[in-house]
Amino acid sequence: xxxxxxxxxxxxxxxxxxxxxxxxxxxxxxxxxxxxxxxxxxxxxxxxxxxxxxxxxxxxxxxxxxxxxxxxxxxxxxxxxxxxxxxxxxxxxxxxxxxxxxxxxxxxxxxxxxxxxxxxxxxxxxxxxxxxxx
Amino acid sequence: xxxxxxxxxxxxxxxxxxxxxxxxxxxxxxxxxxxxxxxxxxxxxxxxxxxxxxxxxxxxxxxxxxxxxxxxxxxxxxxxxxxxxxxxxxxxxxxxxxxxxxxxxxxxxxxxxxxxx
Numbered sequence: 001x002x003x004x005x006x007x008x009x010x011x012x013x014x015x016x017x018x019x020x021x022x023x024x025x026x027x028x029x030x031x032x033x034x035x036x037x038x039x040x041x042x043x044x045x046x047x048x049x050x051x052x053x054x055x056x057x058x059x060x061x062x063x064x065x066x067x068x069x070x071x072x073x074x075x076x077x078x079x080x081x082x083x084x085x086x087x088x089x090x091x092x093x094x095x096x097x098x099x100x101x102x103x104x105x106x107x108x109x110x111x112x113x114x115x116x117x118x119x120x121x122x123x124x125x126x127x128x129x130x131x132x133x134x
Numbered sequence: 135x136x137x138x139x140x141x142x143x144x145x146x147x148x149x150x151x152x153x154x155x156x157x158x159x160x161x162x163x164x165x166x167x168x169x170x171x172x173x174x175x176x177x178x179x180x181x182x183x184x185x186x187x188x189x190x191x192x193x194x195x196x197x198x199x200x201x202x203x204x205x206x207x208x209x210x211x212x213x214x215x216x217x218x219x220x221x222x223x224x225x226x227x228x229x230x231x232x233x234x235x236x237x238x239x240x241x242x243x244x245x246x247x248x249x250x251x
Contacts, residue, residue: 009160016164023167052168059154059176059199061161063168112166115216119160122227126156130149130234 007057009123013116015055015062020113022050022065027106034097037078039085044075045095047102073098141244145237147185151178152230154195159223162202162214169210173202173219178229 026048038044053066073096081090155176165171177198184194204213 009157012157012160012164020167052165054165054168054171059161059174059195060157061165061171061174063165063171108167111216115163115166115220118220119163119223122223123156123160126153126227126230126234129231 007060007062009060010120012060012062013120013123015064017113017116019050019052019063019065020109020116022068023052023109024106024113026050026068027102027109030097030102031099031106033095034099034102036095037080037083037085037092038075038095039087039092041075041077041093044093045097046075047071047073047095047097071096142237142240144186145233145240147191148182148233149230149237150191151176151181151185151195152226152233154191155226156223156230158199159219159226162219163216163223165212166214166216166219167212169212171212171214173204173213173215174199175202175222 030047033045036045047070048068049071050065050068052063054061055064075096076094077091078094079090080086080092083092085092155178158174158176162173162175165173176195177200181194181198184197185191189197202213202218204215205218206215207213
């Protein structure tokens with residue numbers, strides 16, 4: 001909670017919150033693209049995932065999104081000859097998104113985000129109590 | 135007569151250690167979903183003991199900072215267990231407040247003495 005040094009508790013929680021926000025954005029994109037059909041495997045949508053990395057500073061560590069990668073889940077081939085995107089044999093490719101996994105990820109993201117908000121609130125009230133003049 | 139530094143040394147040092155521990159626990163909570171992150175914590179009692187024996191706060195802190203042993207290891211190597219960290223964070227916040235009120239009590243006693251109330 002010291003205000004010296006290059007990072008304080010507010011930076012730690014704030015950066016963690018924005019990292020969780022990136023994660024929530026990718027989850028939203030994945031869910032929005034779930035169950036869409038494509039004419040070929042290559043153009044099919046693949047779920048996106050942020051890669052988190054700890055950023056250390058003395059005794060503190062916050063988190064950054066290093067990059068966003070595509071998941072290694074493969075698009076599913078589905079027989080649907082009535083689909084206008086279907087190939088000669090009547091197959092389409094379904095976006096590679098595991099909706100259940102995405103929903104669970106979303107819940108975990110929300111919980112982590114809330115925890116960081118709580119940490120910020122506690123730290124803020126402790127600092128205010130400390131500087132309050134009696 | 136003791137100097138002001140000595141009067142406030144005990145609670146002042148404790149407050150500093152508490153705030154550093156708060157930082158560490160906040161860092162652990164921030165890294166709850168970072169693969170491979172190892173949660174750290176401060177052994178407050180032993181750090182405080184060393185500080186009372188004349189060591190600087192920085193030294194006693196670095197000597198008694200260690201990695202948390204998780205109750206249940208996770209697949210991605212992350213050792214943060216949110217329930218544990220949250221409980222310790224809450225506990226540490228209360229202990230910070232307690233130390234702070236002791237310190238404020240000392241300050242107001244001092245003020246009263248100076249005013250000659």
